[in-house]
Amino acid sequence: LSDDAAVVLLGGGQRCVLTSDMLTDEVDFRLEVCDPRRVGRKALAVNLSDLAAMAARPVAVVVSLALPRRGGQRLARQLYEGLIPLAEEFDIAVAGGDTNSWDHPLVISVTALGEVAGPEPLRRSGARPGDAVLVTGAFGGSSLGKHLDFQPRVREALLLNANYQLHAAIDVSDGLSLDLWRMVEESRCGAELDLSAIPIDPSARQLAASLDDGVSALDHALSDGEDFELILAVPAGEAERLLEDQPLSTPVTQIGRCTSERGLWRQLEGGAREALAPRGYEHGLDG
Amino acid sequence: LSDDAAVVLLGGGQRCVLTSDMLTDEVDFRLEVCDPRRVGRKALAVNLSDLAAMAARPVAVVVSLALPRRGGQRLARQLYEGLIPLAEEFDIAVAGGDTNSWDHPLVISVTALGEVAGPEPLRRSGARPGDAVLVTGAFGGSSLGKHLDFQPRVREALLLNANYQLHAAIDVSDGLSLDLWRMVEESRCGAELDLSAIPIDPSARQLAASLDDGVSALDHALSDGEDFELILAVPAGEAERLLEDQPLSTPVTQIGRCTSERGLWRQLEGGAREALAPRGYEHGLDG
Numbered sequence: 088l089s090d091d092a093a094v095v096l097l098g099g100g101q102r103c104v105l106t107s108d109m110l111t112d113e114v115d116f117r118l119e120v121c122d123p124r125r126v127g128r129k130a131l132a133v134n135l136s137d138l139a140a141m142a143a144r145p146v147a148v149v150v151s152l153a154l155p156r157r158g159g160q161r162l163a164r165q166l167y168e169g170l171i172p173l174a175e176e177f178d179i180a181v182a183g184g185d186t187n188s189w190d191h192p193l194v195i196s197v198t199a200l201g202e203v204a205g206p207e208p209l210r211r212s213g214a215r216p217g218d219a220v221l222v223t224g225a226f227g228g229s230s231l232g233k234h235l236d237f238q239p240r241v242r243e244a245l246l247l248n249a250n251y252q253l254h255a256a257i258d259v260s261d262g263l264s265l266d267l268w269r270m271v272e273e274s275r276c277g278a279e280l281d282l283s284a285i286p287i288d289p290s291a292r293q294l295a296a297s298l299d300d301g302v303s304a305l306d307h308a309l310s311d312g313e314d315f316e317l318i319l320a321v322p323a324g325e326a327e328r329l330l331e332d333q334p335l336s337t338p339v340t341q342i343g344r345c346t347s348e349r350g351l352w353r354q355l356e357g358g359a360r361e362a363l364a365p366r367g368y369e370h371g372l373d374g
Numbered sequence: 375l376s377d378d379a380a381v382v383l384l385g386g387g388q389r390c391v392l393t394s395d396m397l398t399d400e401v402d403f404r405l406e407v408c409d410p411r412r413v414g415r416k417a418l419a420v421n422l423s424d425l426a427a428m429a430a431r432p433v434a435v436v437v438s439l440a441l442p443r444r445g446g447q448r449l450a451r452q453l454y455e456g457l458i459p460l461a462e463e464f465d466i467a468v469a470g471g472d473t474n475s476w477d478h479p480l481v482i483s484v485t486a487l488g489e490v491a492g493p494e495p496l497r498r499s500g501a502r503p504g505d506a507v508l509v510t511g512a513f514g515g516s517s518l519g520k521h522l523d524f525q526p527r528v529r530e531a532l533l534l535n536a537n538y539q540l541h542a543a544i545d546v547s548d549g550l551s552l553d554l555w556r557m558v559e560e561s562r563c564g565a566e567l568d569l570s571a572i573p574i575d576p577s578a579r580q581l582a583a584s585l586d587d588g589v590s591a592l593d594h595a596l597s598d599g600e601d602f603e604l605i606l607a608v609p610a611g612e613a614e615r616l617l618e619d620q621p622l623s624t625p626v627t628q629i630g631r632c633t634s635e636r637g638l639w640r641q642l643e644g645g646a647r648e649a650l651a652p653r654g655y656e657h658g659l660d661g
Contacts, residue, residue, distance in 0.1 A: 093469030095434040097489050099388045105487055109438035109472045147382040151396035151483045182380030185396045191478045196438045198485035200392055202384050 090210050090273075092137050092201065103146070104201045104208055106137040112192035116235070123162055124169030125235040126195065131170045133260070134199035135177065135239035136315040140258040142209040142248035143201030145177050145241060150184035153194040166195060177241055209248055213255035214274035214320030216347035221326060224316040224337045226263045227291025227308035234313035243335050244317060251329050255320040262312040262367020268351050269365075270318060279352035279360050280343035285309070310366035320345055377498050377560075379424050379488065390433070391488045391495055393424040399479035403522070410449055411456030412522040413482065418457045420547070421486035422464065422526035423602040427545040429496040429535035430488030432464050432528060437471035440481040453482060464528055496535055500542035501561035501607030503634040508613060511603040511624045513550045514578025514595035521600035530622050531604060538616050542607040549599040549654020555638050556652075557605060566639035566647050567630035572596070597653035607632055 092106030108130065112118050116126050131148060138145050150170065154162055163186060174181050179199075223240055240258070247253060257270040263285070271278045282305060291307035321329060323344075330341060346352065352360040379393030395417065399405050403413050418435060425432050437457065441449055450473060461468050466486075510527055527545070534540060544557040550572070558565045569592060578594035608616060610631075617628060633639065639647040 093434065093436065093467070095467065095469060095487060097384075097388055097390065097433060098431075099386065099489075101384055101386045101388050103384065103390075103487075105434055105436050105469050105485070107436040107438045107471050107483075107485060109440060109474055109481075109483060111440050111474055111476045111478075111481075114474065114476050144385075146384060147380065147392055149380065149392050149394040149485055151394045151485075153396060153398050153481050180380070180382065182382060182392050184394050185483075187396055187398055187401065189398045189401050191398075194396075194398075194440050194481045194483075196394075196396060196472075196481075196483040198392075198394060198436055198438075200382060200390075200487065202386075 090141060092141050092143065094208055102203045102208065104138060104141050104143045104203060105198065106134050107196065107198040108133045108137070109194060109196040111194050118193060121235070123165035127166030127169030128173050129235050130195045130197045131173050132237060132239045133315070134197050135241050136258040136260070138199055138201040139240045139244040140209070140256050140317060142244045142256070143203050144245060145179045145199055145201050147180040147182045148174065148197055148199045149182050151196040152186045154186065154188045155192060156188045156190055159188045162193065204245070204249065209253055209256045211255055211257050211270045211273040214271055214276055214345050215254055216276050216345050217323055218254050218320040218345040219323055219326030219341050220267065220278050220343040220345060221319045221321055221329065221339050221341050222286065222316055223335065223339055224314065225286035225288035226259070226314045226316065227288045227304060227311045228294040229290065229311055229313040231290040231294060233288070233290060237315040239315060240317045243337065246334060247319070250334065251321065252325045253319055253321055257318050259314040259316050259318060260312060262310045263314065264309040264351060264363065265365045265367030267318050270320065271345060274320070277346040277349045277352060278343050279346050279354050280363060281354050284340060284342045286338065286340050312368045377428060379428050379430065381495055389490045389495065391425060391428050391430045391490060392485065393421055394483065394485040395420045395424070396481060396483040398481050405480060408522070410452035414453030414456030415460050416522050417482045417484045418460050419524060419526045420602070421484050422528050423545040423547070425486055425488040426527045426531040427496070427543050427604060428488070429531045429543065430490050431532060432466045432486055432488050434467040434469045435461065435484055435486045436469050438483040439473045441473065441475045442480060443475045443477055446475045449480065491532070491536065496540055496543045498542055498544050498557045498560040501558055501563055501632050502541055503563050503632050504610055505541050505607040505632040506610055506613030506628050507554065507565050507630040507632060508606045508608055508616065508626050508628050509573065509603055510622065510626055511601065512573035512575040513546070513601045513603065514575045514591060514598045515581040516577065516598055516600040518577040518581060520575070520577060524602040526602060527604045530624065533621060534606070537621065538608065539612045540606055540608055544605050546601040546603050546605060547599060549597040550601065551596040551638060551650065552652045552654030554605050557607065558632060561607065564633040564636045564639060565630050566633050566641050567650060568641050571627060571629045573625065573627050599655045
C-alpha cells in the first residue's frame with residue numbers, strides 16, 4: 088500500500104477511499120494502564136488521520152473487535168464510549184461491525200470509508216523538486232499522551248485542499264523523518280530539511296530531559312512517530328501564501344523543500360547539505 | 375446491525391454497503407490443523423456472503439492481520455494465497471490493509487465494500503405475510519468442510535435480484551432456523567416451515583450417523599450454521615416462476631412461507647402448526 092488509504096472507483100464513476108487500522112493490546116496500548124475509552128477513540132482517530140492525508144471526507148466506519156471473554160461486554164461498551172464522540176464530532180456513521188470474544192487480549196480493527204471532494208484524492212506521490220515541505224503542529228514525545236489523544240487533521244486537510252494547490256501529503260504515524268522520506272520516495276524526489284525550523288513539541292523536550300539518554304528533543308521530533316500531523320508538499324508560491332495566511336487553528340510551518348536528488352538531507356551553513364537517515368518505527372516481521 | 379452490511383450514502387447520491395468480519399484462531403478455525411490458505415479464503419468469503427445477502431456487487435476489500443511473531447511472514451503469505459484467487463474470481467480489488475505482529479494467535483479482519491445495482495439494496499426487513507421462503511443449496515454439517523470451502527452466493531444473488539422481485543434476504547451464518555427467524559423478526563412477520571422440504575446436506579447425514587448423539591440430520595440442517603446459503607422471501611407468484619425456472623447452478627427450494635403471526639412455526643398435517651424454536655450459534659459475551 089503506497090498511500091495512506093486505497094482509492095476505490097465505484098461503478099457510477101465516484102471515487103472513494105478505504106483505509107483500515109488494527110490496534111492490539113500490549114503492542115499499540117496497554118489496557119492494564121490505559122482507559123479503554125482512549126483506546127476506542129484512538130482506533131478511530133488513526134483511520135481519520137489516514138483519510139486526512141488523502142484529503143478525503145470521512146463518511147462511515149465499521150468496527151471489528153476480538154474481546155477477551157472475561158469482562159468483554161464492559162470493555163466493548165467503554166471502547167465505544169471513546170469512539171462514538173469522535174465519530175459524532177466528524178459526522179461519521181458507525182456502520183456496525185463484528186464483535187467476537189476469545190481467550191486472548193483485545194484486538195480492535197476499524198475500517199473507514201471516505202469520499203473525495205475533487206476528481207482525485209491527495210496522494211503521497213505528487214511532490215516535485217522545489218516544493219516547500221510544510222507541516223501542521225509539532226513533533227516528538229507523543230508517547231507521553233498525544234499518541235492517544237491527538238486530533239486527526241481532517242478539517243485541516245479539507246480546508247487546505249479546498250483553498251490551496253497541494254502536491255502531496257502524508258500523515259506522520261511512524262516518524263517525521265521516516266514518513267517524509269516515504270512521501271518523497273513515492274514522488275521520486277528528495278527533501279532537504281532546515282532542522283532549526285522543525286516545530287518541537289514540549290513533550291519531546293520533557294522526554295529528552297527526563298530520560299537523559301543522549302537523545303535530544305530534536306531527535307525525538309524526527310523519529311518518535313504517532314504525532315499524526317500532516318506533512319505537505321506545496322508549490323513554493325502557494326506555500327508562501329499559505330504560510331502568510333496561517334488559515335488553521337494549529338500553526339503551519341515550513342521545515343524544508345523538495346530536491347531533485349533522492350533521499351533526505353539536512354541543510355548546512357552556506358548552502359551545503361549532508362545526508363540525513365530517515366528514522367522511525369518500522370513494522371518488522373520475523374520470517 | 376440489523377442487516378448483513380451497512381448501507382452508506384455517498385455525497386453523489388450513490389449507495390454502497392460496507393461489511394466487516396473478523397476471524398480468530400482457536401474460535402473460527404484452528405491453525406494447528408487447518409491450512410492457512412483456507413482460512414484466508416474464508417475470511418474473504420464470509421464478507422462476500424454478507425454482500426450477497428444484500429444483492430450488492432463486491433468492489434474492494436481491505437485486510438487487517440494480527441500475526442503471531444513466530445512465522446508471521448510465512449503465515450501472511452499463505453493467507454493471501456488463499457484470499458487472492460477468490461478476490462480475482464469476483465474481480466475484487468484487494469485494497470491493502472494493515473499488518474501487525476504480536477505474541478498471540480492469528481486475527482484476520484476483512485472489510486468489504488459493495489455497490490448496489492438498483493436504488494436500494496436487498497434487506498432483511500422486506501418479507502411480507504404470504505411470501506414464499508426459498509433457499510439456495512443445502513444445509514447442515516458444514517463443520518465437516520463446507521464452513522471453509524463454501525462458495526459465497528454473490529452471483530446467485532445478483533442474478534436473482536436482477537430477474538425476480540425479491541422482498542428480503544439473509545445469508546445463513548449462524549443456523550437456518552435462527553437466521554430465518556432474524557429475517558422475519560426484522561420484517562415484523564413470522565414463517566412456517568415444511569420441515570420435509572428442507573434440503574439436507576449429505577454432510578448433515580454423515581454427522582448425524584457418526585456422532586450417534588440423538589441429533590438428527592434435520593436438526594443439523596436447522597441449527598448448524600456456516601452454510602452461507604441464502605434465505606429469500608419472494609412474492610408467491612414470483613416464487614412459482616423462479617422455482618419453475620431454476621435459474622441457478624445450485625437448486626432453489628421452497629421450505630415454507632411467511633405468516634402474519636410472528637415467530638417460527640412448523641407445518642403439521644391438516645393445516646395446523648406448532649411453534650419451532652430458532653436454534654443456531656449465538657455470539658455470547660460474558661459481562
